[in-house]
Amino acid sequence: MKNVACALTIAGTDPSGGAGIHADLKTFQELKTYGMSVITSIVSQNTTGVQAVSHVSLEMIEQQLDSIISDMPIHAFKTGMIANQDMMKLIYNKIKHLDAPYVMDPVMVATSGDTLIERDSRNYLRKNLLPLTTIVTPNIPETEYLIGEKVETDEDMKQAAEMLVKNFGAKAALVKGGHREGDAVDFLYDGSRIHSFSAPRINTNNTHGTGCTYAAAITANLSQGLPLNIAVKQAKHYVTLAIKYSLDLGAGSGPTNHWAPRIHTNNLTTTEVE
Ligand SMILES: Nc1ncnc2c1ncn2[C@@H]1O[C@H](COP(=O)(O)OP(=O)(O)OP(=O)(O)O)[C@@H](O)[C@H]1O
Numbered sequence: 043m044k045n046v047a048c049a050l051t052i053a054g055t056d057p058s059g060g061a062g063i064h065a066d067l068k069t070f071q072e073l074k075t076y077g078m079s080v081i082t083s084i085v086s087q088n089t090t091g092v093q094a095v096s097h098v099s100l101e102m103i104e105q106q107l108d109s110i111i112s113d114m115p116i117h118a119f120k121t122g123m124i125a126n127q128d129m130m131k132l133i134y135n136k137i138k139h140l141d142a143p144y145v146m147d148p149v150m151v152a153t154s155g156d157t158l159i160e161r162d163s164r165n166y167l168r169k170n171l172l173p174l175t176t177i178v179t180p181n182i183p184e185t186e187y188l189i190g191e192k193v194e195t196d197e198d199m200k201q202a203a204e205m206l207v208k209n210f211g212a213k214a215a216l217v218k219g220g221h222r223e224g225d226a227v228d229f230l231y232d233g234s235r236i237h238s239f240s241a242p243r244i245n246t247n248n249t250h251g252t253g254c255t256y257a258a259a260i261t262a263n264l265s266q267g268l269p270l271n272i273a274v275k276q277a278k279h280y281v282t283l284a285i286k287y288s289l290d291l292g293a294g295s296g297p298t299n300h301w302a303p304r305i306h307t308n309n310l311t312t313t314e315v316e
């Protein structure tokens with residue numbers, strides 16, 4: 043069957059349904075993309091934080107990857123939480139052979155502040171996985187770690203996006219401004235120029251899973267064959283509406299709303315600034 047876009051997410055779980063694999067599959071489905079998943083870690087978490095983590099064995103991660111790669115088409119894939127270096131090595135050895143766009147959400151710390159990957163594995167991620175990416179989507183703290191410099195201003199964000207491509211080998215980089223104040227502005231360096239995507243800041247605490255949702259929407263759009271800047275622009279619309287109509291569930295930071303982009307499809311608040 044050729045006319046169905048198929049996307050794969052390699053990530054951890056969120057039984058409360060807001061982040062990780064769950065957010066990714068909901069996003070794929072909304073964007074009319076056939077979703078597949080490889081689970082790296084089972085994370086007991088909810089809107090208030092992470093309560094426990096159990097890693098899937100390396101053998102089982104490998105088997106899940108083999109089950110999909112040997113049988114299913116993969117038109118784009120993303121990685122989220124990869125908790126340690128052994129998992130990263132295994133995943134690196136499998137995905138380096140895939141001929142499809144690779145979106146890396148370099149997940150390190152959850153919105154709640156809980157650490158999701160071992161500190162000493164970050165360097166492996168930067169050195170080995172980053173150069174395989176079609177696009178990497180760090181937030182500000184992740185960007186600061188990856189480039190080893192403070193990122194405070196618009197100029198810093200643009201420079202960081204360029205550095206991630208020119209110095210660290212990503213094909214493109216989207217530095218996200220969700221953690222700053224004022225409008226929610228993200229900068230994409232596509233290897234030749236900077237694009238900026240801006241949306242008014244929404245006054246909400248319900249941002250659990252926004253990074254996962256955004257990267258998954260980019261992955262779905264790339265699996266459909268959209269050019270990178272259009273894939274990001276449409277994903278920015280998706281995540282903005284999902285935050286605008288986010289769900290006030292749980293006692294902490296509530297989840298994004300995956301049916302809002304469909305229902306409010308004409309209510310587009312984001313702009314691409316040349
Ligand atoms: N309050 C907000 N209003 C509008 N857009 C937002 C808001 N918070 C985040 N965003 C946008 O959501 C997307 C995700 O960005 P963010 O920097 O929060 O990523 P993240 O930190 O990886 O997400 P997460 O909170 O899931 O870890 C970006 O496009 C960002 O600009």
Ligand SMILES: Cc1ncc(COP(=O)(O)O)c(N)n1
Nearest residue numbers: 054055061062152153250251
């Ligand atoms: C399995 C998993 N992957 C990623 C995140 C980050 O999402 P957020 O920062 O929005 O909590 C998470 N909480 N859980």
